[in-house]
Amino acid sequence: MNNVIKALPFSFRFKKFRINYLSAALGIIYLFFCYLMLKITLQYIPYDTDAAFLKIKQEVINVPFYKIAFFTHVYTAMLVLPAGFTQFSKYFLKNFPLVHKTTGYIYAIAVTFLTGPSGFFMGIYANGGLISQTAFCTLAVLWIYFTVMAVIKAKQKNFKGHRNYLVRSFALALSAITLRAWKYILVLMFEPRPMDVYQLVSWLGWIPNIIIAEIIIHKLYKK
Amino acid sequence: MKIILLLCITVILNSCNSEKKIVPGEAKNEASESPRPTSTNNIGTKSEVSDTNKNLYGYYTGEFLAVEYDDSKEYTYSNVITVSIDSIVGSMLYGHSIVAGNDRPFKGMYENKNGVYSAEVSEPGDDKYDGVFYFSIDPASQKISGTWKSNSKDVYVTKRQYDLNKKLFVYDKNNSIPQEKNWNALYDRDPKFPDKIETLTEDVSKINASNTLLKKENVENMFKGDLEVIRNSIYARHGYSFKNRKIRYFFDNAVDWYMPVSTDVRNELTELELKNIDMLKRYEDHAGKYYDDYGR
Numbered sequence: 001m002n003n004v005i006k007a008l009p010f011s012f013r014f015k016k017f018r019i020n021y022l023s024a025a026l027g028i029i030y031l032f033f034c035y036l037m038l039k040i041t042l043q044y045i046p047y048d049t050d051a052a053f054l055k056i057k058q059e060v061i062n063v064p065f066y067k068i069a070f071f072t073h074v075y076t077a078m079l080v081l082p083a084g085f086t087q088f089s090k091y092f093l094k095n096f097p098l099v100h101k102t103t104g105y106i107y108a109i110a111v112t113f114l115t116g117p118s119g120f121f122m123g124i125y126a127n128g129g130l131i132s133q134t135a136f137c138t139l140a141v142l143w144i145y146f147t148v149m150a151v152i153k154a155k156q157k158n159f160k161g162h163r164n165y166l167v168r169s170f171a172l173a174l175s176a177i178t179l180r181a182w183k184y185i186l187v188l189m190f191e192p193r194p195m196d197v198y199q200l201v202s203w204l205g206w207i208p209n210i211i212i213a214e215i216i217i218h219k220l221y222k223k
Numbered sequence: 224m225k226i227i228l229l230l231c232i233t234v235i236l237n238s239c240n241s242e243k244k245i246v247p248g249e250a251k252n253e254a255s256e257s258p259r260p261t262s263t264n265n266i267g268t269k270s271e272v273s274d275t276n277k278n279l280y281g282y283y284t285g286e287f288l289a290v291e292y293d294d295s296k297e298y299t300y301s302n303v304i305t306v307s308i309d310s311i312v313g314s315m316l317y318g319h320s321i322v323a324g325n326d327r328p329f330k331g332m333y334e335n336k337n338g339v340y341s342a343e344v345s346e347p348g349d350d351k352y353d354g355v356f357y358f359s360i361d362p363a364s365q366k367i368s369g370t371w372k373s374n375s376k377d378v379y380v381t382k383r384q385y386d387l388n389k390k391l392f393v394y395d396k397n398n399s400i401p402q403e404k405n406w407n408a409l410y411d412r413d414p415k416f417p418d419k420i421e422t423l424t425e426d427v428s429k430i431n432a433s434n435t436l437l438k439k440e441n442v443e444n445m446f447k448g449d450l451e452v453i454r455n456s457i458y459a460r461h462g463y464s465f466k467n468r469k470i471r472y473f474f475d476n477a478v479d480w481y482m483p484v485s486t487d488v489r490n491e492l493t494e495l496e497l498k499n500i501d502m503l504k505r506y507e508d509h510a511g512k513y514y515d516d517y518g519r
Contacts, residue, residue, distance in 0.1 A: 040518040052513070055505045059439060127443060180517050187515045194514055195444035 027085065033177045034081050044074050060125045073118040079110040080173050087166065108151050111169065116144040128199040135202035142210075143172040164217045171213035172206055179205025276311040279340065279360055283308070283367040283387035284482040286475075287322055290370070291382035298379035299323070299468065303475040305483050306367055306387055308360070316342050320356070324466030326486040329356060338362065348374055358385075365389035392484045396433040396493070398460050400452070400478060427452045432499040433460050442503060447510035454503040457496045461488035 043052045049061055060066050086092045086103045093100050123136030150165035182201045186192060192200070287304035304322035311317070316333040319326060331344030340360040346353035358369025368386040402425065426449040430441060433456070442450060455470045456478075464483030465471035474481045485491075492500070 036517055043518075053509075056439070056443070056509045058505065127439075184515070184517045193444045193446065194510055 030084055033181075034084075036180075037081065037176060038078065041074055041078055044071065047071065056127070057125075063125060065121065066125060069118040069121040072114050073122060076110050076114040076118070077176060079106055080115055083107040083170065083173070087170070104154075108147055111147040111173070112144055112151075116140050116147070119143070126202070128195050128202065131199045132202035135199075135206075139172060139175060139206050143169060146172065164221070167217055167221075168210065168213045171209040175206035175209055178209055275362065278362055279308050279311065281308060282306070282390055282392055282482065282484060283365075284390045285385055285387035287371070287383050287385050289380045289382075290384050292380040296379040301475070302471065303481070303483060304385060304387070305392075305462075305464075306356070306358075306385075307484075308367075316340075316344055318344065320346075321464045321483045321486065323471060324464050324486055325350075325352060326464065327353060331356075346374075351375060352378060390482060392462055392482060394461055394491075395480070396460065397431065398433075398456075398480045399431050400428040400456055402428040423448050423452060427456075432457050432503065433493070433496055436495055437499045437502050439502070439506075442506050445506070445510075447507055447514065450503050450507045450510065454500055454507065457492065457500060458488055461485065461491050463488045 040052075048054075049067060050058075054061060054070070057066075057070075083103055083106075086099055087107070117140070120137055120140035123133055123140055126132045126136045146165050146169035150162050150169055153159070153161035153165055179201045182204045183197055186197050186200065282305050284303065284305040287302045289298060289300050292298045292300075302323045304320060306318060306320045308316065308318045311333070314332050314334075315330060317328070317330045319328045327346045327350065329344040329346050331342055333340050333342035333344075340362070341358070342360070343355065343357050345355045352373065352375075354371050354373040356369060356371050358367050360367050366386065366388055369384070371383045371385070373381045424446060426445050430437065430453050432453050442453075445453075451470070452473060455465070455467075455474070458465070459474045459478065459481050462482060462484035464486050465474065
């Protein structure tokens with residue numbers, strides 16, 4: 001995260017001061033959203049197949065593996081979030097390389113084997129028909145792909161490639177947060193119909209993220 | 224695909240059959256012709272009942288309007304009431320009234336003056352909202368008109384008046400919500416409306432949850448308010464008298480076939496209706512909790 005901030009153009013002015021202030025602000029915002037995500041997860045504890053989102057998924061709840069996929073997705077999603085605090089910090093990388101490595105492996109394993117595939121499987125049965133099903137499945141495939149590529153690049157000691165792929169991967173991980181934020185804003189402003197807004201955010205939740213990721217990689221990291 | 228279609232048809236046919244068994248309308252029709260035995264007093268004296276008296280039996284429905292009320296409180300100016308004349312034995316008249324989710328028996332003396340019956344009948348008096356009805360029944364025009372006074376002075380409305388028309392209750396699964404209503408205007412009309420303003424769309428008239436098995440595609444894109452009205456219209460068709468003020472206001476004012484005749488219709492719902500209620504309730508709950516919330 002520090003890397004990103006250092007690269008921001010306006011951070012040149014009050015160099016040291018502004019940098020710390022901004023990362024702290026971003027960190028606090030991120031922490032707040034992590035807290036919201038935790039609250040969403042807690043709706044499903046204890047295990048209940050008729051809670052919250054599942055209330056309107058009763059017709060697919062008995063599809064083989066759907067329940068497994070759903071609860072895998074919900075319970076392992078939290079493993080992905082700590083990466084946001086540690087992995088983009090040069091400070092952590094330099095002073096606590098073991099933390100970087102451990103958190104990184106937890107992230108990669110969770111995405112590749114648990115949260116990603118379960119997301120893909122749920123995407124097949126997503127509400128809102130083909131529009132949102134395509135969105136969620138594409139999202140899952142790209143997310144797994146970027147994450148696997150990042151691990152491969154690290155093994156090849158290509159750390160620039162490693163970093164770039166993880167910027168992309170994490171941008172998609174953040175779709176869990178941005179999708180819900182878009183929904184919240186759109187409902188507040190336009191009061192759209194529930195399934196219209198769902199189809200819209202299924203794309204809006206991650207396309208801008210990936211665009212911003214590419215901007216960070218190509219514009220900011222180049223400097 | 225064919226198998227699915229066949230299954231659907233069988234399900235629908237079955238639900239039609241079961242409907243016939245439990246259709247409350249038929250039972251209610253009888254009820255409106257011949258009285259329901261609310262009181263034990265009339266056992267053994269049935270044969271005394273004259274034909275003219277029998278003609279009075281049945282449901283009378285119309286607006287129950289506040290005349291004397293506490294203006295500072297959120298009273299309800301108008302509710303639709305059904306007065307049922309159940310039996311006449313000697314000089315006693317027995318019946319019950321259904322209004323605002325309240326089903327109360329009454330009994331009292333009546334007089335027949337030149338073919339017009341005037342009666343003073345009391346509710347049991349063990350409910351806060353009990354009172355006394357003073358009305359006249361005109362068999363020629365099949366109307367009941369009169370007043371009602373509460374026993375207690377502590378209620379928001381202490382006197383109401385009414386002009387009711389005799390009406391047969393018939394359960395018709397094809398009864399639909401009228402289309403041409405301006406829903407926003409309807410909800411805005413009552414300034415003392417307790418809940419926040421909610422808007423309805425034309426969706427409420429598009430779906431009949433009593434004669435069509437709903438699929439998730441039918442309901443998933445609907446607003447919570449519409450779903451609520453669609454679900455409650457199932458109960459309304461069975462003559463359910465709503466305690467919920469918002470829903471009552473809607474059916475009392477916007478739906479001409481609606482008449483309250485019962486405060487418990489659970490045993491009268493068809494299989495198809497029960498299925499639809501479950502589905503609608505799920506989407507209502509979901510929309511209520513998560514539509515404008517962060518999360519899902």
